[in-house]
Amino acid sequence: MDIRQLTYFYEVAKYKSFTKASTVLHISQPSLSKMVKNLEDELEMELIDRSSRQIELTEAGEIVFEQSKMILESLDNLSSNLYDLMNLKKGKITIGIPPLIGFLFFPKIIKKFKTLYPDIQIRMVEHGANKVQQEVSDGLLDLAVVVLPINEEKYEIVSFLTEQLMLFVHSSHPFAKRKSIEMKELHDEPFILFKEGFTLHDRVIQECLDAGFRPEIAYESSQWDFISGMIGENLGVSIFPESIANKVDKDKVKAIPITNPSLPYELGIIKKKDKYATYATKELIKMLREFSE
DSSP states (O other): OOHHHHHHHHHHHHHTOHHHHHHHHTSOHHHHHHHHHHHHHHHTSOOEEOSSSSOEEOHHHHHHHHHHHHHHHHHHHHHHHHHHHHOTTOEEEEEEOOHHHHHHHHHHHHHHHHHHOTTEEEEEEOOOHHHHHHHHHTTSOSEEEEEEOOOTTTEEEEEEEEEEEEEEEETTSGGGGOSOEEGGGGTTOEEEEEOTTSHHHHHHHHHHHHTTOOOEEEEEESOHHHHHHHHHTTSOBEEEEGGGGGTSOTTTEEEEEEESSOOEEEEEEEEETTSOOOHHHHHHHHHHHHHHO
C-alpha cells in the first residue's frame, strides 16, 4: 500500500464517482480504477460496491475511507510544518466565506493582508455559513467565517465583529418612518430570505417563531443584492446586519432597528481544533483579532 493508492481511493470515496475524482486528480479514469483495484487486491477486500449506478462503500471501504482521511490530514500537516520552517513568510490559506460576510468585510482585510504578505496565497470559497462550517470540520478549509454561536468542542473560535440585525423595508412601507420595530409586528409581512444553508435563513425563521408567528416566505435567494433589489421593488421585507444599511439604495430601502428583543449578530472565524495552523493562517487570525479591537 502506498500513499497514492490511499489518495486516489479517498477522492473516489469522497465524490462517490470515478469520473469526478479523475478530473480532480488529473488522471485518466482507467488509471484511477486500476489503482483502486490494486488497493483492494492488496487488502484482499472489496472497498467499493460496484453493483449499483452510484458508487457505495462497503463496510471495509468505510473504515479505509475514515482512516485514509486521518492519514492524509497528518501528511498535510507534516508538509505544512516543514514548509513553515523553510519559508517563514510564504504559504497558502483556504478560507470559506459566506457571500454576505465576504462582501461586507473581507475586501479591505484581504487587501491589507496581501500588502503585508504578498507571497501568501489566499483561496476563498463562497458558501453559506452552515456549509463552510462543515467543510472546516471535514478538513477541506483552513478557516471559515461563521455566525456565532456554534459548537465550541470542534473548533477554535475568534470573535471579530458584533452588531445588530435590522429590518429592511421599501421606503413607502408604513414601517419606513418608524424609529424601531418589534418582531411581533412583522407577522403579516412577506419575507425575502436567504436560501436554506445560510445561517440567516434559519435565524430569521426562529426569531419569528419566538415572536409567536411563522413567517410568510415570499422569495429566497443566495445573493444579498438580489434580496435588496426585491425590497426596492416593494416585494417584501428582510432582516440583514446593520452594515448593509450603508450598501443599499437609501432612496428605495430603509433600515429600522429591531427591539424587544434586539437581535445581536456576531461573526467569528473558526479553525478545526486539531488541524495544524500554518504561519499564514496564524497571521490572518491575528489580523482579524486586530480588526475587532
